[in-house]
Amino acid sequence: MKEITEASYSVSRKKLDIDVIAAVLFLSPIIIFLLALFFYPLFQTLWLSFTSFSSFREPQAFVGFENYLNAFREPIFQTVVTNTAVLTFFVVFVDFVLGLGVALLLNQKFKGRSIVRALVILPWAMPGVVAGYLWRFIFNPELGLVNAFLMSVRAIDGYIAWLDHPSTALIVLIISYVWKGSPFFIIIYLAALQTVSEEQLDAALIDGAGFWQKLRYIILPHISPIINVTVLLATFWTFNYFELVWVITGGGPYDSTQIFPTYIYQSAFLWRTFGRASAYAVFDFIMLATFGLLFVWLRKVKL
Amino acid sequence: MINFKLRTTLLYLAVAILVIWILLPIVWMVSTAFKPPKEQFTAPPLLFPLNPTLSNFETIATPWFIRIFVNSLIVSTSTTAIVIGMSLLPSYSFARFRFRLRRHIFYTLIFSQMFPLAALIIPIYMIVFTFNLLDTYYALVIANLTFTVPTSVWLMRSFILGIPVELEEAALIDGCSKISAFARIVLPLLGPGIASTTTYIFILTWQEFLFALTFISLDEMKTLTVGILRFIGQYAYAIDWGAVMAASTVASVPVFVLFMLLQRQLIAGLLKGALKT
Incomplete structure (x- = not known):
């Protein structure tokens, strides 16, 4: 079989040329896609960040690093960086712990397991905007479930306006992100757990290994490639998720919950300061790319 | 045996908490959609509508x-x-x-x-x-x-x-x-x-x-x-x-x-x- 493989792929010179031509032809949609919708926008954003571009009618004036220097001077820049980092860190951490925990739970045998498994992923399939309104409604001071519940168990005396305070607003955001995002990881981890060999687990059981030992020495090493990929994906998705913040807090109160996507959108499309927004976008990109490359390198992720 | 029972109970308890966490918001969404205006403002809020109505859907069905x-x-x-x-x-x-x-x-x-x-x-x-x-x-x-x-x-x-x-x-x-x-x-x-x-x-x-x-x-x-x-x-x-x-x-x-x-x-x-x- 090996000879055939070589014959059909690389030995014959003529065959090879046809392969190269076919490969290039087959790939052309992707190459066009990358050039038009990835590289072009990327360099355009970079260029815009050095201009004072604010209207399609006026020429774009080159301003050097002004947009960046201004950003570093603004307090809002720090808020945006901190919020995005804090939100991403907590959400990814909880997504991972909850995802794995629930996956282990759903891997046990119990009645109604297949129904629960199917239901668990619903939040992921639900549009983000809808999830946003839902959580905003749940944390509504007078009409929401959370205050009603806390009042009924007498944990609080009066209604709490969750979204009017920066710290509680951030907590509401983290909760909504986890609710929306963790189901995806639950399902992936659950599927990954099913590839752990039963024999190995049985052998460990006979050797007297407890739950934590099995988790640490058999399960985690086995699914660690999946964990790497999912943690990486979760970071990128959380970092760039726009809808929930936009709908739940709108970046408020007083810009205290602004994250990169919402602030870039606002600067560009509400205030029409495209140059400034592009500088923020470049910074967003650098932060994420640095993290991505470091993570891939340190955790030796195979992509 | 007691240990086994305890384990089963805990298992079902955990599953119940999970289902509530996942489903409660969705149930709340659907139930609010079927509530008449009066029931929207009750304190404490009703989990299920007493008099389900399609009026909200009529409002949006333009x-x-x-x-x-x-x-x-x-x-x-x-x-x-x-x-x-x-x-x-x-x-x-x-x-x-x-x-x-x-x-x-x-x-x-x-x-x-x-x-x-x-x-x-x-x-x-x-x-x-x-x-x-x-x-x-x-x-x-x-x-x-x-x-x-x-x-x-x-x-x-x-x-x-x-x-x-x-x-x-x-x-x-x-x-x-x-x-x-x-x-x-x-x-x-x-x-x-x-x-x-x-x-x-x-x-x-x-x-x-x-x-x-x-x-x-x-x-x-x-x-x-x-x-x-x-x-x-x-x-x-x-x-x-x-x-x-x-x-x-x-x-x-x-x-x-x-x-x-x-x-x-x-x-x-x-x-x-x-x-x-």
């Missing part, structure tokens, strides 16, 4: 709402069809051909998916503006390609890798060309892969919000996700939550149904994608 529902369908369906069509041959190429730059192009593609949409949206807006495509379906379909094409190629490639290569080799020896080997052998076996990639891409585009918010300002061209904003209105204290939740329910149903139909294949596909990167 010709405009039907229009934006159809808009969403058009945009999601055409994006999905184009993406699937566009990624079949490249995925095959990534899975089967060996050539220089293959890995580089593939990595670039995967990494492009990880870059912030916010960093891409201004130039894409300029493209759309220059070609006079604001307020058209084209704008949304083109923009949606940015995040769907990489995912689609990634998933589809892993499905193709799962098909034994020997079948194609036999065909090639029999004098089949590469393209007909793909069409006659790979494509028919790729059915489940295409089905789950389609589902995944459809769910993603159905949710899309940022591009629709940016590129569409005409009311009749809006999609569902952005259209729902209208029920919120200008003043936060005057929100008609019954209508918002009814619209939200309508927006969630298609993806819930689609997902329930294809969940098994979809999950298997996602896992393959995550494993065979």
Whole structure:
């Protein structure tokens, strides 16, 4: 079989040329896609960040690093960086712990397991905007479930306006992100757990290994490639998720919950300061790319 | 024995907490959608409506709402069809051909998916503006390609890798060309892969919000996700939550149904994608 493989792929010179031509032809949609919708926008954003571009009618004036220097001077820049980092860190951490925990739970045998498994992923399939309104409604001071519940168990005396305070607003955001995002990881981890060999687990059981030992020495090493990929994906998705913040807090109160996507959108499309927004976008990109490359390198992720 | 019972009890308790955490918001959404106005303002709130009514759905069932529902369908369906069509041959190429730059192009593609949409949206807006495509379906379909094409190629490639290569080799020896080997052998076996990639891409585009918010300002061209904003209105204290939740329910149903139909294949596909990167 090996000879055939070589014959059909690389030995014959003529065959090879046809392969190269076919490969290039087959790939052309992707190459066009990358050039038009990835590289072009990327360099355009970079260029815009050095201009004072604010209207399609006026020429774009080159301003050097002004947009960046201004950003570093603004307090809002720090808020945006901190919020995005804090939100991403907590959400990814909880997504991972909850995802794995629930996956282990759903891997046990119990009645109604297949129904629960199917239901668990619903939040992921639900549009983000809808999830946003839902959580905003749940944390509504007078009409929401959370205050009603806390009042009924007498944990609080009066209604709490969750979204009017920066710290509680951030907590509401983290909760909504986890609710929306963790189901995806639950399902992936659950599927990954099913590839752990039963024999190995049985052998460990006979050797007297407890739950934590099995988790640490058999399960985690086995699914660690999946964990790497999912943690990486979760970071990128959380970092760039726009809808929930936009709908739940709108970046408020007083810009205290602004994250990169919402602030870039606002600067560009509400205030029409495209140059400034592009500088923020470049910074967003650098932060994420640095993290991505470091993570891939340190955790030796195979992509 | 007692230990076993305790364990079982704890297990079911944990499952119950999980189900409440996942489902309570969804139940709350649907129940609010069926509540008459009076029951919206009770303290404590009612978990289920006492007198279920369709009045909220009647409020939202305007010709405009039907229009934006159809808009969403058009945009999601055409994006999905184009993406699937566009990624079949490249995925095959990534899975089967060996050539220089293959890995580089593939990595670039995967990494492009990880870059912030916010960093891409201004130039894409300029493209759309220059070609006079604001307020058209084209704008949304083109923009949606940015995040769907990489995912689609990634998933589809892993499905193709799962098909034994020997079948194609036999065909090639029999004098089949590469393209007909793909069409006659790979494509028919790729059915489940295409089905789950389609589902995944459809769910993603159905949710899309940022591009629709940016590129569409005409009311009749809006999609569902952005259209729902209208029920919120200008003043936060005057929100008609019954209508918002009814619209939200309508927006969630298609993806819930689609997902329930294809969940098994979809999950298997996602896992393959995550494993065979």
